[in-house]
Amino acid sequence: METFEKGIDYLVRILRIIGGFSLAAMMMLTCVDVVMRALGDPIFGSMDIVQFLAVLVLAAAMPYTQVQRGHVGVSLLVDKMGERGQAVVDMITHLVSLVVFAIVSWEMALYAKELWDKGEVSMTIEIPKYPFLYLVAVCFGILCLVLLVDALNFWRKAVKG
Amino acid sequence: MSGSTIGLIGIAILVTLFFTRMPVAYVMTLVGWLGFAYIRGWDVGLKLLSRDFYDVYSSYGLTVIPLFVLMGQFAFNAGIGRKLYDSAYCFLGHIRGGLAMATVAACTAFGAVCGSSPATAATIATVALPEMKRYGYGGRLSSGSVASGGSLGMLMPPSVVLIVYGILTEESIGKLFVAGIAPAVFITICFILAISVYAFLRPSEGPAGERTPWKDKIKSLSNMSETLVVFLLVMGGLFKGWFTPGEAGAVGAFGVFAAALFRRQLDWKGFVKSLYETLRTSCMVLLLVAGAVIFGHFLAVTRIPFTVANWVAALDAPPWAIVSVIVMVYLIGGCFIDALALIMLTIPIFFPIVTNLGYDAVWFGVIIVLVTQMGVITPPVGINVYVVSGIDRTIPLQDIFRGSFPFLLALILGTAFMIMFPELVLYLPNLMY
Numbered sequence: 001m002e003t004f005e006k007g008i009d010y011l012v013r014i015l016r017i018i019g020g021f022s023l024a025a026m027m028m029l030t031c032v033d034v035v036m037r038a039l040g041d042p043i044f045g046s047m048d049i050v051q052f053l054a055v056l057v058l059a060a061a062m063p064y065t066q067v068q069r070g071h072v073g074v075s076l077l078v079d080k081m082g083e084r085g086q087a088v089v090d091m092i093t094h095l096v097s098l099v100v101f102a103i104v105s106w107e108m109a110l111y112a113k114e115l116w117d118k119g120e121v122s123m124t125i126e127i128p129k130y131p132f133l134y135l136v137a138v139c140f141g142i143l144c145l146v147l148l149v150d151a152l153n154f155w156r157k158a159v160k161g
Numbered sequence: 162m163s164g165s166t167i168g169l170i171g172i173a174i175l176v177t178l179f180f181t182r183m184p185v186a187y188v189m190t191l192v193g194w195l196g197f198a199y200i201r202g203w204d205v206g207l208k209l210l211s212r213d214f215y216d217v218y219s220s221y222g223l224t225v226i227p228l229f230v231l232m233g234q235f236a237f238n239a240g241i242g243r244k245l246y247d248s249a250y251c252f253l254g255h256i257r258g259g260l261a262m263a264t265v266a267a268c269t270a271f272g273a274v275c276g277s278s279p280a281t282a283a284t285i286a287t288v289a290l291p292e293m294k295r296y297g298y299g300g301r302l303s304s305g306s307v308a309s310g311g312s313l314g315m316l317m318p319p320s321v322v323l324i325v326y327g328i329l330t331e332e333s334i335g336k337l338f339v340a341g342i343a344p345a346v347f348i349t350i351c352f353i354l355a356i357s358v359y360a361f362l363r364p365s366e367g368p369a370g371e372r373t374p375w376k377d378k379i380k381s382l383s384n385m386s387e388t389l390v391v392f393l394l395v396m397g398g399l400f401k402g403w404f405t406p407g408e409a410g411a412v413g414a415f416g417v418f419a420a421a422l423f424r425r426q427l428d429w430k431g432f433v434k435s436l437y438e439t440l441r442t443s444c445m446v447l448l449l450v451a452g453a454v455i456f457g458h459f460l461a462v463t464r465i466p467f468t469v470a471n472w473v474a475a476l477d478a479p480p481w482a483i484v485s486v487i488v489m490v491y492l493i494g495g496c497f498i499d500a501l502a503l504i505m506l507t508i509p510i511f512f513p514i515v516t517n518l519g520y521d522a523v524w525f526g527v528i529i530v531l532v533t534q535m536g537v538i539t540p541p542v543g544i545n546v547y548v549v550s551g552i553d554r555t556i557p558l559q560d561i562f563r564g565s566f567p568f569l570l571a572l573i574l575g576t577a578f579m580i581m582f583p584e585l586v587l588y589l590p591n592l593m594y
Contacts, residue, residue, distance in 0.1 A: 020436035023227055027418075030228070030411030034404055047221060050407070054224045055215075061444035070441040071184030071448065072499040076541060078182040093183035100191050107211035133215060 001152075008145050012063045015139065019060030026053040045125030052122070055132050059139035063146045084158055091154035098147040105140035108133055164200065168463030171196040175456070185502040186445075189452030196459040209458060217451040221407065222328050227443040228410025229319040232417050233275030234435035234442075236388075239421035242284035244384035245270045246292070251373040251381040258360025258367035260296055261306035264289040265352045268310030269345055270385065272317030273392040274417055276324070277442070278500075278537050282311025282545045286552045299366035300556040302359060305564025308545040309572070310352060312534040315500075317345035318396060319410070321446060322501060322533060326526045327406075328450070329508045333523075334406040335399040340523045340590040342396070344531065347585065348575050355571040387420035400593055446501065453505035460509055470513045480518040484580065487511050488532050495536020499544065503536070504529060523590055524583045531576040538565040 033046040065071065078089055112133035120129045171192055178188045190210075198206025217223065236242070249263035249270070256262065268285050275281050286307040293303035315322045318338035327334035360367040373381070395413040398404045404412065421427035427435075460466055473483060490511075494503045515525045537545040539562075546561045579585055 016437060016440065019440045020433065023231065023436055023439060026224065027228060027231060027411045027414050030408055031415045034408050034412060050224055051219050051221050054221075054227065055218045057227055057440065058218045058444055058447050061440035062448070064437070065441050065444040065448075068441050070445045071186055072445065072502060073182045073184045074179045074498060074542070075182045076497065077180045089181055093178075093181050093187075096191065097183065097187045100187065100194070103207070104190075104210050104214060107207050108215065111208075111211040111215065132219075136215060136218065 005149055008142070008149055009067075011142050012067055012146065015060040015142065016064045019057050019064070022053045022056040022060070026050055026057065029053070045122075048122040048125050048127060052127065052132055055136060059136040062139055063142045066143055066146045066150075087154045087157035091151050091158060094147050094151040094154060098144050098151065101140050101147065102144050105137050105144060108137035108140060112137060164463040165465055165468055167196060167200060168460060168465040171459060171463070179498065184448075185499060186448040186452040189449075189456040189502075189506070193452065193456030193459040197455070197462060200459075200462050209455065213455045213458065214451050217447060217454055220328075222334075223447060223450065225324050225334065225406045225410050226321060226446055227439055228407060228414050229276045229321065229324065230442045230446075231435060231439040232319070232391075232410060232414040233277060233280050234438050235414060235417040235421060235427065236271065236274040237280060237284050238431040238435050239417065239424075239426040241274065241388060241417070241421070241426075242267065242271050243288045245388060246285060246288045248381040248384040250292070250370070251378045254370035255372035256357075257364060257369045258302070258356045260289070260293045260298060260370055261302050261356045261360070261367055262353045264293070264303075264306045265310035265313070265349055265356070268307070269313045269317050269349045270388060272314040272345065274319075274388055274413065275314050276319040276321040278312045278314045278534070279544050279548045281314025282308055282548045283552065285311060286549050290549075290553045296370050297368050299363070301560050301564030302356070302363075302366045303564070304549050304553065304556045304561040305566070305568060306352075306356065308543070308549045308561055309538050309565050309568030311545050311548070312537050312572075313345055313348060313352075316341050316348065316527075316530050316534060318342060319413070320530065322504065322530050323526055324406070325446065325450060325501060326504060326508070326529065329453070329505065330512050330522055330526070332526065335402070335409075336523050336590040336593055337526050338396065338406075339400055339593060340527050340586050341530070343589055344527055344575075344579060344586055347579075348531070348534075348572065351571040351575040352568055355567045359567050387417070387424075391416040391420065402593075449502055449505055453502075453508075456506070457509045466510050466513060469510055470517060473514050474517060480520070481580070483518060484515065484520065484528075487515065488528065488576075488580075491529060491532040492535055492539075495533050496539050497542055499542075500533035500536050504533065521583060521587060524586045527586045528576065528580065531572065531579065535569060535572055535576075538562075538569055 029046055030050055033043045036042050078086055112130045115133060116130035121127060122129060175188060175192045179185060194206060194210055197209055246263060246267040249266040253259040253263040253266065264285060268281055271281050271284055289307055290303055318341045320341055323337040323341060324334055327337050391413055394416060395409045399409050516522055537543055546565065549561055550556060550558050
């Protein structure tokens with residue numbers, strides 16, 4: 001169990017590095033493009049690349065944001081419950097989220113396959129889209145693993161009290 | 162079952178699930194998807210999930226958000242807040258209640274490079290709270306001024322709320338940003354007036370600080386130089402149409418980064434921290450957008466937005482009364498739900514109503530921001546108050562809420578003024594291209 005958690009933790013950290021790198025690249029590329037355009041020589045297809053980098057940033061950030069409890073929720077009512085009650089509620093909501101995102105991950109992979117078969121490419125420099133969709137699917141999958149670990153921890157808390 | 166009935170059931174389930182502490186974004190995705198699939202069939206519903214998520218993640222317009230968040234993070238980690246506060250202190254510190262005024266002014270200045278309220282409150286609080294304590298300020302005035310001043314972070318452009326509003330309603334983000342400037346300055350003045358009244362009634366809460374000689378006052382202005390240059394570059398570029406909002410964000414982020422590097426205020430650790438913090442915030446916002454898009458698709462197939470818009474149009478009420486009711490909904494809703502989530506949830510319903518009444522879409526965006534600003538300092542869920550109390554644990558939560566009350570009054574009066582005189586909001590954006 002502990003190796004499993006450590007493995008997930010490792011995956012989340014790798015994704016975080018990919019996301020951070022893509023973010024910095026996005027900023028630099030856009031700035032260089034603005035300057036080059038002012039000089040009359042814009043970078044061909046920079047918009048396409050920025051778009052794909054943004055996909056990487058957001059997809060890679062999902063598991064990390066979940067680990068960091070970065071999402072907003074309404075804790076007004078649940079805060080009033082006992083430790084055990086909170087753990088039970090949290091476990092259930094995490095499992096529900098897990099099911100939803102597992103479906104998203106699966107559908108994203110199907111969508112990727114569909115675009116692969118159709119040969120969809122980006123607008124100006126014609127980069128194929130499907131690899132990025134597969135990456136998004138993988139990120140949703142890792143998000144599910146994070147949710148699973150959380151749910152298991154809540155389960156333990158609920159049982160032990 | 163008619164579409165409207167299914168829609169109402171969906172909204173009821175949504176609100177119930179909110180109270181389980183499940184992230185708002187997840188709840189909107191779940192309920193939106195289930196509702197949509199129930200009406201349109203499961204095959205279409207499953208496809209909707211992957212398409213909506215990918216469309217949101219790969220939307221060029223949304224690249225604006227990570228870039229502007231990054232700009233604020235660089236400014237935060239480079240300690241720009243401290244310098245802004247020092248300058249403001251030089252000019253206002255010697256007046257009664259002057260440190261609180263300096264706090265508000267520093268918040269507005271920091272808001273010029275940062276797009277979110279909690280981030281602005283956190284930045285200025287770490288600098289200003291110890292300073293006000295040192296001069297014997299009461300906990301209420303000091304904490305109230307930081308929590309409320311911080312709320313200006315989302316009105317003063319760049320503003321994450323205005324970006325999201327612009328994307329959802331297809332309004333020009335550049336125009337919305339420019340429209341935020343005058344109201345932000347106006348509300349800053351209202352806050353400063355509120356402080357002077359408060360300090361007049363309770364002199365012990367806000368004693369005057371030391372007077373700064375004019376020579377030092379002038380010198381302190383250099384503290385503001387990089388913030389001012391970056392702000393003028395970003396807003397000027399948007400105003401003149403030199404670059405898209407996304408490019409403005411990238412240029413702004415790089416500008417703050419370069420300035421911080423030049424002044425040796427940002428090390429590798431601060432740089433990496435800015436990147437990771439940006440990932441977290443952007444992901445939070447973008448998942449909310451994706452959830453709202455999915456839920457919006459569900460609402461659209463139930464035809465609820467059209468039904469409500471027709472119903473309101475048939476009401477024989479004057480437009481200002483309808484707008485006031487909408488403002489009240491945001492004010493009350495904002496007490497319980499996160500501002501951004503609330504806006505995304507309600508825009509599909511309220512936006513058509515307001516524009517049908519003949520109101521300007523840009524003006525409405527600014528009014529919504531003003532009202533959500535009230536939400537971040539009102540109990541029970543005032544995010545800025547929690548941020549401030551997290552930074553100084555010695556001030557009780559209820560004191561911060563009480564301390565924010567005079568500012569809330571100022572904000573309500575200021576907003577009423579802008580509802581009566583839309584020109585104050587619209588003058589600058591109407592000058593644009």
